Amino acid sequence: MTETRDITLDVNGKRHALSVEPRKNLADALRDDCGLTGTHVGCEHGVCGACTVLVDGRAVRSCLMFAVQAEGTAIETVEGLASEDGELHPLQQAFWDKHGLQCGFCTPGFLMLAVGALRENPEMTDVEIRELVSSNLCRCTGYQNILTAVRAAADVMRAGTNG
Amino acid sequence: MSAIGRSIRRIEDRALLTGNGRFAADLNREHQLHMRVVRSPVAFGRLVEVDASDAADVPGVEAIWTAADIAELPQIDFRMTKITGMEPYRQWCLAKDYVRYVGEPVAVVFANSPYAAEDAAELVFCDIDEVDAHLEATAEPVAFMPETMPGLLTEPAVLHKSCGDLDAAFAEAAEVVELELKVGRHTGVPLETRGALAVHDAATDTVTMYGAAKVPHYNRGAIAAMLGLAIDRVHLSEGHVGGGFGIRGELYPEDVLTCHAARRLGRPVKWIEDRKEHLMAANHSRDQVYRMRAAIAPDGFLLGLDVTFITDQGAYVRTHGATVSDLSAALLPGPYVIPAYRVAGHIRLTNKTPAGTYRAPGRYESTFARERLMDAIAARVGIDRLEVRRRNLIPESRIPFDRGMDTLGTGVVYDSGRYHDLLARLEAHVGWEELAASIAERRAAGEMVGLGLGYFIEKSGLGPEDMVRMRVAPDGGIRIITGAASVGQGIETAMAQICADSLGVDTARIAIVHGQTSLIEKGMGAFASRVTVMTGSAIKIASEALIEAALDIGAKLFQVDRASVAYKAGEVRVASSDRAMSLAQLASAWAEQGGLAAEGTFRSDHMTYPYGIHLAQVRIDPGTCDVLVERYTVAYDIGRVINPMLVEGQIVGAVAQGLGGALYENFEYDEAGQPLATSFADYLMPTALEVPEVFTLVREDAPSPINPLGVKGAGEGGITAVGAAIASAVDDAAGRPGMVTRLPITPDRLHAWLA
Numbered sequence A: 001m002t003e004t005r006d007i008t009l010d011v012n013g014k015r016h017a018l019s020v021e022p023r024k025n026l027a028d029a030l031r032d033d034c035g036l037t038g039t040h041v042g043c044e045h046g047v048c049g050a051c052t053v054l055v056d057g058r059a060v061r062s063c064l065m066f067a068v069q070a071e072g073t074a075i076e077t078v079e080g081l082a083s084e085d086g087e088l089h090p091l092q093q094a095f096w097d098k099h100g101l102q103c104g105f106c107t108p109g110f111l112m113l114a115v116g117a118l119r120e121n122p123e124m125t126d127v128e129i130r131e132l133v134s135s136n137l138c139r140c141t142g143y144q145n146i147l148t149a150v151r152a153a154a155d156v157m158r159a160g161t162n163g
Numbered sequence B: 001m002s003a004i005g006r007s008i009r010r011i012e013d014r015a016l017l018t019g020n021g022r023f024a025a026d027l028n029r030e031h032q033l034h035m036r037v038v039r040s041p042v043a044f045g046r047l048v049e050v051d052a053s054d055a056a057d058v059p060g061v062e063a064i065w066t067a068a069d070i071a072e073l074p075q076i077d078f079r080m081t082k083i084t085g086m087e088p089y090r091q092w093c094l095a096k097d098y099v100r101y102v103g104e105p106v107a108v109v110f111a112n113s114p115y116a117a118e119d120a121a122e123l124v125f126c127d128i129d130e131v132d133a134h135l136e137a138t139a140e141p142v143a144f145m146p147e148t149m150p151g152l153l154t155e156p157a158v159l160h161k162s163c164g165d166l167d168a169a170f171a172e173a174a175e176v177v178e179l180e181l182k183v184g185r186h187t188g189v190p191l192e193t194r195g196a197l198a199v200h201d202a203a204t205d206t207v208t209m210y211g212a213a214k215v216p217h218y219n220r221g222a223i224a225a226m227l228g229l230a231i232d233r234v235h236l237s238e239g240h241v242g243g244g245f246g247i248r249g250e251l252y253p254e255d256v257l258t259c260h261a262a263r264r265l266g267r268p269v270k271w272i273e274d275r276k277e278h279l280m281a282a283n284h285s286r287d288q289v290y291r292m293r294a295a296i297a298p299d300g301f302l303l304g305l306d307v308t309f310i311t312d313q314g315a316y317v318r319t320h321g322a323t324v325s326d327l328s329a330a331l332l333p334g335p336y337v338i339p340a341y342r343v344a345g346h347i348r349l350t351n352k353t354p355a356g357t358y359r360a361p362g363r364y365e366s367t368f369a370r371e372r373l374m375d376a377i378a379a380r381v382g383i384d385r386l387e388v389r390r391r392n393l394i395p396e397s398r399i400p401f402d403r404g405m406d407t408l409g410t411g412v413v414y415d416s417g418r419y420h421d422l423l424a425r426l427e428a429h430v431g432w433e434e435l436a437a438s439i440a441e442r443r444a445a446g447e448m449v450g451l452g453l454g455y456f457i458e459k460s461g462l463g464p465e466d467m468v469r470m471r472v473a474p475d476g477g478i479r480i481i482t483g484a485a486s487v488g489q490g491i492e493t494a495m496a497q498i499c500a501d502s503l504g505v506d507t508a509r510i511a512i513v514h515g516q517t518s519l520i521e522k523g524m525g526a527f528a529s530r531v532t533v534m535t536g537s538a539i540k541i542a543s544e545a546l547i548e549a550a551l552d553i554g555a556k557l558f559q560v561d562r563a564s565v566a567y568k569a570g571e572v573r574v575a576s577s578d579r580a581m582s583l584a585q586l587a588s589a590w591a592e593q594g595g596l597a598a599e600g601t602f603r604s605d606h607m608t609y610p611y612g613i614h615l616a617q618v619r620i621d622p623g624t625c626d627v628l629v630e631r632y633t634v635a636y637d638i639g640r641v642i643n644p645m646l647v648e649g650q651i652v653g654a655v656a657q658g659l660g661g662a663l664y665e666n667f668e669y670d671e672a673g674q675p676l677a678t679s680f681a682d683y684l685m686p687t688a689l690e691v692p693e694v695f696t697l698v699r700e701d702a703p704s705p706i707n708p709l710g711v712k713g714a715g716e717g718g719i720t721a722v723g724a725a726i727a728s729a730v731d732d733a734a735g736r737p738g739m740v741t742r743l744p745i746t747p748d749r750l751h752a753w754l755a
Ligand code: FES
Pocket: A040, A041, A042, A043, A044, A045, A046, A047, A048, A049, A050, A051, A052, A061, A062, A063, A064
């Protein structure tokens, strides 16, 4: 068998001890070894963004990063967004309310992309939101409702922090 | 308040939002093997030998198969086609004698991990005597497999349809307009690639394939037949599906191979395709050339139309057979009278990926062709582009309109339509006069801006029938089992709304179970915008039967006669009394006697035809020759709207896909037949920066008279006329009527046209 390495990944605040081949990408490690299949793989070459997760708060395409590189970082995935009691994150709620998903395959990637961006800049303009959303692909929605959902969530989140 | 017509949120969303979806790649079974396909690296050649000796040495490899190892598997059969003579062109599960496209499965490797399977697959060596690739469908047909099937040419079929007296039309014509038009090669490309997990139960010799989509019942029968199993020994189970758009319904070689391997190797077999494979092995679509001759009266009325078109169906004829060509031929005349029409549709094969259907198959292409012709007639006769359409649209007085031809085995009869009315409504909605004036003003100031439109007719609700079963649980929950399938279009919500409406209960109580062949014996799946019409109607019929059953049970329990009980909003009540029982109470009280349940079947011999208009406003950047879509409007009459939010979502998503085919997406090949678009860096799908805001005008002015709900399918009309409308708008922006003759309108093409 090919050589493996023992690593520990911190995902959504939980520690996962894994033994992975050095060439295994983070998306596969999250899905196969941590059992977190909410992170999806749509292209494996860094274009679609379905595999987007947050690594130390920044949006990263997990298909383009090796699992071994993620050791010592804090990883966040879609499974960590809703609170323990099941209350949806404002972005999840907005995607639901605004019909921001159809097949839902791209959704985890868009959610993580937007969570990261809104944390960094809660004051995003519509132009900035469109720019942001253009970094991932969705084949079902035509993006309109994704844009509306991110806008709505941004407003809710800002109101939450200011008030 | 009626549950129909309300924008309620989808019941299917919560799992998808929280990362709890169950897509094919998310499924695993203990001890599973991973399958990897070895694909042909060349476009055309004689397959001499496959050497897997090095690959077999890779640790973790359990088996490697070539065609010789699966000699018992027949070719993959057609699903629905009446055309005969195409059998020799069907694909084998693994290439035999010849390879005919880059990406064709030649061998399969089974290993303990996906990484090992991929490593081993790279070591399988294919010895192929290459032959010159045949890549032009418009060129004379050549030999399909020169040495093994001499004399068999790459033109499996030519379809002919006609109506009216064409010679008389041309004799009477004041003008003859001729056009040649081409639609490029593009396809659905859902964000989830293909995949499957097949599990064999040795005790009962039953194979279950998870991850099936769109037409589980049909594919189950086909797989059982190929594996030589009784139909009840194969089950298909659908989980979440990451988009359909046409490519999913295909029965692919890989589907059959996973099932066969699970049975033969005695372990579960998982197969997940990568994106590169998807772009060269899942069905392509479109790729048609139209040659049209039109006989015109002096006022622009189209007297007769003579059309020859060629469809490049790639390397083999897959399960859809002649479907795309058949639909193109029958629906090309669209919403116009056209008293005489003759069409010949050539199905041709080349050394490219096999092609099948893509959302609005045959209509996207033929609408582009027909609407280009309408613009050309307007230019020739010197009338406005709206006026030429007004003069040719079928008047309300002639509805229902029988085209005198058939498609997919049913006569083309437009069931309802108010075509002039919708055009007038769209003009009012967008303020056509002012809009045109503002565009003229900008053009005068030097901008290259323009407007374009395309009128279309869609079809939906293909029969023959759909059946559902409905049961009320003692807790009041209502479970509906349907053989329909979901490809992410929100059918659970829409179907629950129809049931809730008929029964007068809350949608939250209703659960829809779909895509499970083990739970219901019949089902047509989801294709051709059929679910709302067929399954929705069956649900309405079942709901009505359930009310009757509730009344029967209620009368017995209250010991009154049947005429003195009435049903309302989830309750059976005895007339002029306060005695009442809820559905839940009836179901529990009657549990011993079989409970409260009903069945509904809806049959239909005819399709129903929604229709609409696309209006595009574009600007050409003279520096880069990019086309920027500034604004897009779709007017669409779908008879009756179940959930406006879902309908709008379907329209907007489909427009985005249509823009991809009109402006960006194209499967290019080099002269050796190597595909050049095998990643998302080369196959360019629209992002949020390319898709403009889409406005919708959804109407219910022409309900369908041929189903109990009045509905028509809404899933495809958002894409149908995009190519047509964008081409018309680009012509207008360039001030050159008739300039755009092919799609996609890429910057280099536009640059050449403008030069
Ligand atoms: S899967 Fe990572 S970007 Fe597409």
